[in-house]
Structure formats: structure tokens, C-alpha cells
Amino acid sequence: MAQILIVDDSPTETFRFKEILSKHGYDVIEASNGADGVxxxxxxxxxxxxxxxxxxxxxxxxATRQITRGEKTKHIPIIIVSTKDQATDRVWGKRQGAKDYLTKPIDEQALIEVIQQHIKAG
Structure with a gap:
């Protein structure tokens, strides 16, 4: 079973992600801020x-930059999930090393498809 780390300071968002991921058979761990996420x-x-x-x-x-540049963690795909949906945010997210960028509120099907695509690729 694939393990997914959720890094989000919103208990509501974290709960929603956990609900979706658990339903699709993923093991979930969570961090409530960027430093703990790293x-x-x-x-x-x-x-x-x-x-x-x-x-x-x-x-x-x-946090994305630290993880994607870390020797032990650079292989882990990161998907940014944010309310920030400007084109500049997407470009900046990818520049930091994110593999994908989704906006909230999250579409369950889109989330699962992106996760499956990146876990298989990894």
C-alpha cells in the first residue's frame, strides 16, 4: 500500500484528503506545517x-524545495494542492520541484488520477 504524506495546516483540508485517500486504499501520514513536513x-x-x-x-x-533538494528525499514526487491558482504560482511551484499543481477545493477524481500517475512513474 502506497504511503502519502499530507502537509497542510488546515484540519478540515487534512481530514478531507485523509477521507479520500483512505477510501482509495492509501496509507496516510500528516504534518500540520512545512517544517514538520520536511x-x-x-x-x-x-x-x-x-x-x-x-x-x-x-x-x-x-518545504517543497527542501524536500526535492534533499539527498534522501529528492525522489519523492510532490503535488502542490493550494487555493493559490495563479499561473505564476503554478510555475513557481514547479520550479521548486513539484511534479504537479492542483487547486482547492479538490476534485476527488482528479486528485486520485494525479496520484496514481506519479506513484506509477516513481
Whole structure:
């Protein structure tokens, strides 16, 4: 069973992601901020990470950059999931190393398709 790390400071969003992912057979771990997300990514080495952008302290772009440049974690695909839907946000997210960029509110089918695509590719 693939393990997915959710990094999001919103308990509501985290709960929704967990609900969707569990229903589709994924094992879920979670971090409520970017710094914890980086630490947990290094410790757990999940198969994929769902990363929010707007979080206190280390934001999602910074955490994505740290994970994708880390020796132990650079192979882990990161999908940014954010309310920020400007073209510049998408470009910046990809520049930090994200494999994909989805906007909230999340479409369950689109989320699962993107996850499957990146877990298979990895």
C-alpha cells in the first residue's frame, strides 16, 4: 500500500484528503506545517507528498524545495494542492520541484488520477 504524506495546516483540508485517500486504499501520514513536513518526509520516506502552500513558518514552496533538494528525499514526487491558482504560482511551484499543481477545493477524481500517475512513474 502506497504511503502519502499530507502537509497542510488546515484540519478540515487534512481530514478531507485523509477521507479520500483512505477510501482509495492509501496509507496516510500528516504534518500540520512545512517544517514538520520536511522532517516527516525524511523520516518516513513516503511514496508521494500532497503539499499546501500557505502555512505559517516554512511555507509549501520552501518545504517543497527542501524536500526535492534533499539527498534522501529528492525522489519523492510532490503535488502542490493550494487555493493559490495563479499561473505564476503554478510555475513557481514547479520550479521548486513539484511534479504537479492542483487547486482547492479538490476534485476527488482528479486528485486520485494525479496520484496514481506519479506513484506509477516513481
Amino acid at each position: 522532517t516527516l518526509a525524511e523520516a518516513a520516506l513516503p511514496d508521494l507528498i500532497l503539499m499546501d502552500v500557505v502555512m505559517p513558518g516554512v511555507n509549501g514552496f520552501q
